[in-house]
Amino acid sequence: MDYKYSGRTSIRVWAPQETTITEDKPGGGSVPVIQLRQAGLRPRIRPYVTSANINGTPFAKYISPSNIFPTKWTYIDQLFGSSSKWAQNQISDCLNSHGECRRISEDVSFTPSRLINVSISELGGDVVLEDDTSISPGSEYVALSYCWGGYDPDCMTTADSLEENMRRIPWSKLPETFKDAVRFTRSLGINYLWIDSICIVQHDKRDWHRQAGLMWDIYKHSHVTLVALYGSSSKSGLRSTSMENEVTKVVEFSLDQHRWPLYARLPHYLEFSLDPDSSKEIEKRSPLLSRAWAYQERMVSPKVLYFTESEIIFQCYSHTNCECGIFRNRGLTVGKPSSIFWDDHRFKNGSQGTPVTTEENQGVWEWVAGTWRRYIVKEYSGLLVTKPEDRLAALGAMAKQFQKLRPNETYLVGLWSGSLIEDLSWKCSDLPLKENRRGWKDTLKRPYSLPTWSWASLQSGVDFPRRILPIGREVVAAVSEASCDYEGHSSLGLLTKSVLKLRGKLTPGMHFYSSTRIYHEKVHMDHDDDGYQCIPQQQKVYLFWMFADFRVSSQERTTRYYLILRREEEDKNIFSRAGVVEYTTTINENTWNMIDTSKTYEDAWRMLDKHSVMTECEIR
Known part of the structure; x- marks a missing residue:
């Protein structure tokens, strides 16, 4: 027998003989009562069953295969009992x-x-x-x-x-x-x-x-x-209340003189x-x-x-x-994430006790580096601080935990030296239209006095390109110099100086077209939760190639990731960051069968690479 109440909750009860439904109104409310008449076998009931005291106040018990012994829900005055x-x-x-x-x-x-x-x-x-x-x-x-x-x-x-x-x-x-x-x-x-x-x-x-x-x-x-x-x-x-205040009596079972009220509550919001x-x-x-x-x-x-x-x-x-x-x-x-609890012993050579190199433990190292980007930074970046100078200090304990996992690397205002090229490719989370009140801005608000290449310089949630297997990744750019100096010589102190120099392919402008390939362009301009970075029309923009992801399947697909830079000083290769852009090309199966693979890639990216120049760029 199925009894559906309010069109939303289905309660399945099996009874050997007769079942009747009546209405009971304790406290003035209408509550269905299911009466079960015994016929030699006990009825089997598997709902959220509770018992009640003499006044009808529920002492709730949850019964399931993993929780055989009932647990009483506590009152607020039992918090410390x-x-x-x-x-x-x-x-x-x-x-x-x-x-x-x-x-x-x-x-x-x-x-x-x-x-x-x-x-x-x-x-x-x-x-x-x-x-x-x-x-x-x-x-x-x-x-x-x-x-x-x-x-x-x-x-x-x-x-x-x-x-x-x-x-x-x-x-x-x-x-x-x-x-x-x-x-x-x-x-x-x-x-x-x-x-x-x-x-x-x-x-x-x-x-x-x-x-x-x-x-x-x-x-x-x-x-x-x-x-x-x-x-x-x-x-x-x-705590402000007790659990019984969160439950509602929805039905009651009865058998002879015994009554079993049933209560429901909303799911855990966590x-x-x-x-x-x-x-x-x-x-x-x-x-x-x-x-x-x-x-x-x-x-x-x-x-x-x-x-x-x-x-x-x-x-x-x-x-x-x-x-x-x-x-x-x-x-x-x-x-x-489980990886944040790994101690540095997982990066040690057994009896020797010496650090394991990245090459020896590539899979574990990539997992830890990816956890920092996709989990820690992604979750933390959108959180609030009262004092702007606490932006990185409030992540200091997590940085110390990961430093134990990355003992040979340097922590650089929210990024790590060992994975710096990929760490630099963060993108601001998209602003909902209703919150993007001012639209585009020539200058972003950076209350933290941090370099533009650090995600921590903006009050904005960020994310990173996710590497989905089976995908190969080729890092193209190289780090020439990266360092940070802090007040008090601690990464928790105020930043006094930072240097970042990258060497790679720099391309002016953003006009790249090809009639022989399919391009998908995703531009992610930086923003400060109050509007996106806008590049004036008369000002040149530069693309700096960071790395590429490629997949070989029925369709061969390559995605390149570039930093969007703006020149800060005329005739000098000194830039600030303005965003990131992803360019994706797909070679369909027919083209794949007719054209040599290496030549295909050369043709597909020829227009993009034509005006690029190997350059050492300082980003501030």
Whole structure:
């Protein structure tokens, strides 16, 4: 028997004999009641089944083959009770069952410079800031990731309040998110908590640079990181409601004196989806996910507890689960690529312990280089920072992680020396027409004082040409010189000088036609989220050939990738970047059969190469 309710939900119930449907109206609402009459066999029901207490309040249980034992959905006042126990079980299972997670957690020698002690009973609930002179080396601690939201809490550490905070931080000075984090840390049995606004001396440039350089260590070695997805500031708290408030009673089963109400809820909004509207819903409900600093905090942390409005989601290197049990090992929109967790041991020659060259480990190296471009930069580039100078600093922990995977390379304002030609071929994501208010602009806004060849110089999401196998790639341009100098001699400091010189084929103008080949041109002009780069009609544009992708199949296809450059100084080969262009030619099967392959390529690109000159270009 199938019973369809509201034309949207189908519930399949098998009963051996008679089934009747009546209407029940608890609380004034109309809810269908399915009555099952027993006839020697128990009815088999496989829906989202719940039980209810005497008042009809649901204690929801989710039953599936992978979750045999029911898990109760918790109330908000049980956040530090059953939710904490659930989180402890997840962490324990991770450390006991996941080899990769256990191996990374073995190194516990790191201790942050400052931590908040939440366990001193003599303080009567208050907390105190301690430095590494009084913290035992290797002490476990919890880290917090949250939205500042333009709010500076009273407990914030500054040069004036440092001594006071190291004596005592009154409970009344902590905003709600910090209070929840303290309670949850205590419920986990952990003595220490790290919160940036308390553990870093604010408005102290020297301390900020020192601590910013430790972000990888701080989050990498935390016992667990609490991620406050729900709140828009530290005043919001970790959670606002309980799971039973998200469910709706849609039907009820009854058998004799027994009743089983059935409840439904919307899918997890963090579940991976190709629906373009899902990203808007995620940003609306989880403002933290649009913030640049928070990106590396959750990516680097081995174990993460995401606090949504109503429940907790656990994520480690190997596993994902949520309190209600539905999300076990399913894809999250805040997922992590496995390659970022590889340590440099995968690039070492066994017993020798020497770095493996790119040639020896080409496949792994290409995967890591591609992960940086297609995953890290693509996701991070569209995120927001409050201070423009933090644009690259907020990615510093991820850069440090990848530096371990690329020990012989130099990090260059968001790009890497070993794959620089391909890294330079980034393209700005297309602007929706409704957001492209000003159309074309002669000059782009570059608030970060970075060179035009770095994607980080623009507040814009970026992407890269994706290499889809089976495709060959030939890098044509060569790097003559590439270097960056930073204030304080750290890649997290402000950039003071950069040099990029490339040698390759430079072609003036963009007029290339051939009646014997089919060309597909894709032009991607740079933009600053407020309009696209416009080249004045009287100004020459130059194309600089970077690399080519080619595929051999029933149709032979080649795509060339060029930088679009504009000359900055007359009679000097000094340029700035304005965009990228892709030229694709396809040779159909008939042409393939009649014409020699090498001559075909020569003819197809003859017009494009006719006016190119081998040139060394400096790009600023």
